[in-house]
Amino acid sequence: MCRYRPRSNSNRTQFTSWPRSDQDPDPDPHPELQPYLGPDPDPEPDPDPDPDPEPTTETFKKIVTDNYDSNSFKFGATLNYHQLNSNVEELFLEEFNYTTPENSFKQSIVHPEPGVWNWDRVDAFIDFANSKNIEIRAHGPIGPQSSTWAKEDSRTVEELTQIYEEFMIELCKKINNESNIKWMDVVNETIGSNGDWTDRKDGTNLWENPWTQIGENSDGIPLYIIRAFEIANQYAPNVSLVFNQHAGMQPQMWDKVKETILYLKNKGLRIDGLGWQGHLRDNVVLALNQEKLNYLGSIIDWAHQNDLDFHVTEIDYRLVGSSPTSTNYHRQAHGYANIIKTLISKRNNGVVTFNTWGVYDKNQISDHEFKYIYDSNLNPKKAVDELKKALKDKSTSPNYID
DSSP, rough: OOOOOOOOOEEEEHHHHHHHHOOOSSSOOOGOOOTOOOOOOOOOOOOOOOOOOOOOOOOOHHHEEEEOOOTEEEEEEBGGGGGGSSSHHHHHHHHEEEBBBBTTTTTHHHOOOOOOOOOOHHHHHHHHHHHHHHHEEEEEESOOOOOOHOOTTTHHHHHHHHHHHHHHHHHHHHTOOOTTTTEEEEESSOTTTTTTOOOOOSSSSOOOOOOGGOOOOOOOHHHHHHHHHHHHHHHHTTTTEEEEEEEEHHHHHHHHHHHHHHHHTTTOOOOOEEEEEEEETTTSTTOOHHHHHHHHHHHHHHHHHHHOOOEEEEEEOOSSSOOOOOHHHHHHHHHHHHHHHHHHTTTTTTTTTEESOOOOSOOOOGGOOSSSSTTTTSSSSSSHHHHHHHHHHOOOOOOOOO
């Protein structure tokens, strides 16, 4: 039997069972949309990396509460529906007070086909938030992760428009008066890393965006994006509305994101925030590279200059291979820390938030990607120490390795 055992003599709860393994499949795989998938680097020697910092006994939420303005700086982690009422929830409640439910607010779960509604997961997270005083970001209702019914090639524009609109209207009405639901990613993954709109594909087994079939307006903007923000503006006036984006630091993609947001704002639509998922890989140059981090900083600056909050919405750092070395964990820790340091450096110019896309590494070795900040036994990894140190020190100096 495994347990979560903090590496200090603190009074924190001891978790005495495995984390539940019946999670949903990895919700945002989209391998074709991963940032800068360059060739794997040659194996590096395993030099003696920086020794582990002395682990702090303070929780993330205490460090953030003590050192940052709660209205403009948030730090949280994603929970899966199946992790509620488990030892993963216990760890979460010790460390965090802000979460993004993994898939629970998406069309594929709530309203997968005409006449079918399932609010169980949404209701469970609302109850969780209200009973534990947790802030929620409703993630990705509209985007490529749609239902099989919506992706079927026989769907007509009229059918897609009807299910899309009735789902968005009911979801917005559902969450608008929930005081702990602070944000909603209105659209998710709308633009590919090459700067083109994400689009439909044949069949139902691929990562695709069927909503583009609804068409574009005369200016070439997909109607589903415009309609999503129209509905959210009308039916969710109490929720902060976010335009969420994936991939890496590709200028052609971010230029189109910026153009689209400004277009919508110029049409009188309210958009309150820009989100970046932040799915990182150790064989992709980004979080440890000065040029890429500077570019990320420029995107945050642009957001704040245009009255937008900036959200890192789904960050993880995937280690490639089945046997990570101490050097791999060292790089992962500093990759996470460099992103939070970049946010810390921008916090006085506008709202910034940080959300890890999961809490712990999976148990199954076959798909163990070692990408989260706690290991499969819920023990903190080096990334936890580096993140807490950066937060506590209010560090703004990234560690450039690549």
